[in-house]
Amino acid sequence: MTAHLDSGTNPSAQLPRIGLDEPVHPGGPVGYDQLDDHELLRLHVAGNPDTFGILVKRHRDRMWAVAIRTLGEPEEAADALQEAFISAFRRADSFRGDAKVTTWLHRIVVNACLDRIRRRQVRQADPLPEDEDRAAELAGPVEEDAAEVRERRLDVLNALKQINSDQRSALVLVDMEGYSIEEAAAILGCAPGTVKSRCARGRARLLPLLRHWQTTRGGSDDSDLPSKTAAESVGTE
Amino acid sequence: MTESGLPTSEHLEHLDTDTIADLLENLLPATEAHSAREHVKACPDCQLTYDALLELSEDLADEGRADIPMPVDVAEHLDAVIRAEAVMRSSTVGVHSLAQIREEPHRHMPKLFGAAAAVVLIAAIGVGVVMATKDRAGENAANTNPTAIQPTGVVSLSTAQIAPQVQKWLENSSTPLLNGSAAELTCARTFAAARPNPVVRLVQPAKVDGTRATVIGLQGGSPRDIEVYVLTGCDGGGSAGTSIYDTTVTLRNR
Structure with a gap:
């Protein structure tokens, strides 16, 4: 077991280890990457100090998407994720093995974001400040995405920032993250009817902000364009 | 129309x-x-x-x-936070990260032997009463082995303790110690960017003589020298900190 480490000079080679007996690379423990989420979490609960970090790396872009959509501000999203992952780290033993790890993590992240929104609502009744300089930062590193994907992502993030946070939370959970109305109601601590209503009104607010998406998506039927403009005027009257 | x-x-x-x-x-x-x-x-x-x-x-x-790529600085900070969490847990249960052991072998042996003291210290810091309750046992634990763990949470210090404490933290870490919220880190980096040498080695939320402040350490003129600043105004998510104290410490093991 100690053969992987420089046992001659490294006293810590004698330290207790829990986890896989894998060769050690300078870049980090290998082998863990091949393990599924359940196994990584199980090893973490058993005391392995490395596997939770691998879980975080594996799912952070997914969780970042949830946090940034729900909160709108990168600083807030970063703080919420930090809270969420520390909370998950500490209470990993409460994870029930029959669920997906991502579902569990997702729920913790959503709750951390909602907590921040509630605290923010207590602190200030103002809407979020518009900050155009942030917009590019929100959409992530340039090189990773095609311009179109990036633009769409920015559009939706900016549009979401313009509706109120109750409607935004409901829409992110139901329309974007695929929670059922009942699940979203349980997470948000309100009646299913309230979630439906927030979703409906949120969509009505978003529609004029994102309408240009649909004309590009439809592509072929350009003839719709003028009448869509007319319909928009109906929506905003 | x-x-x-x-x-x-x-x-x-x-x-x-x-x-x-x-x-x-x-x-x-x-x-x-x-x-x-x-x-x-x-x-x-x-x-x-x-x-x-x-x-x-x-x-x-x-x-x-669709996922959204987490910005690199956020990801790095998150990694550091999770590593610190693992170190803290390992200090209490005696299990160590292979990555940590490879990177910083010198840190871990004293830590294991000082585990009892570390447990006391972590318990004290965990509930945030180390300075408030000033009982003798707590003080002894904090003074006999203050470097048993990396600093976590908001550390209470007097002005006179800043230089020796920063020296101990950094002598025991081969990597930058970046603690605090993303907003506090951003504020510290903004401050650093205006200095001649903006390499940040330490960001630590602290109470200095009872005032909520941010202790930051910047690389000095030589690898051994660390310029230490105590900033106020970074903790509330402020965009700019004001330096209320500065000093320079020299690391002995660089």
Whole structure:
């Protein structure tokens, strides 16, 4: 077991280890990457100090998407994720093995974001400040995405920032993250009817902000364009 | 002319978007829902809005399936936080990260032997009473082995303790110690960016003589020298900190 480490000079080679007996690379423990989420979490609960970090790396872009959509501000999203992952780290033993790890993590992240929104609502009744300089930062590193994907992502993030946070939370959970109305109601601590209503009104607010998406998506039927403009005027009257 | 905002089908009184969205969610009372549905069938404009709302949900679902790459600085900070959490846990249960052991072997042996003291210290820091309760046992634990763990939370210090404490923290860490919220880190980096040498080695939330402050350490002129600043105004998410104290420490093991 100690053969992987420089046992001659490294006293810590004698330290207790829990986890896989894998060769050690300078870049980090290998082998863990091949393990599924359940196994990584199980090893973490058993005391392995490395596997939770691998879980975080594996799912952070997914969780970042949830946090940034729900909160709108990168600083807030970063703080919420930090809270969420520390909370998950500490209470990993409460994870029930029959669920997906991502579902569990997702729920913790959503709750951390909602907590921040509630605290923010207590602190200030103002809407979020518009900050155009942030917009590019929100959409992530340039090189990773095609311009179109990036633009769409920015559009939706900016549009979401313009509706109120109750409607935004409901829409992110139901329309974007695929929670059922009942699940979203349980997470948000309100009646299913309230979630439906927030979703409906949120969509009505978003529609004029994102309408240009649909004309590009439809592509072929350009003839719709003028009448869509007319319909928009109906929506905003 | 559609640009004027006049409805194209003037004989119909259009439904507003809220009503159509409510119709889609079955939120309208039965009679209202019935007439709204009839209207949508008969009115091309409202039918378009109806279809557009349906499509919006699909588009949001599509977009929702996409991940968004976490910015590099956020990811690095998160990694550091998780590593620190693992170190703290290992200090209490005696299990060590292979990555940590490889990177910083010198740190771990004393830590293991000082585990008892570390447990006391972690317990004290964990509930944030190390300075408040000033009982002798707590003080002894903090003084005999203050470097048993990396600093966590908000560390209480007097001005006189800053230099020796920073020296101990950094002598025991081969990597930068970046603690605190993302906002506090950003504020510290903003401060650092205006200095001649903006390499940040330490960011630590602290109470200095009772004042909430941020202790930051910047690389000095040589690898051994660390310029230490105590900033106020970074903790509340402020964009700029004000230095209330500065000093330079020299690391003995560089």
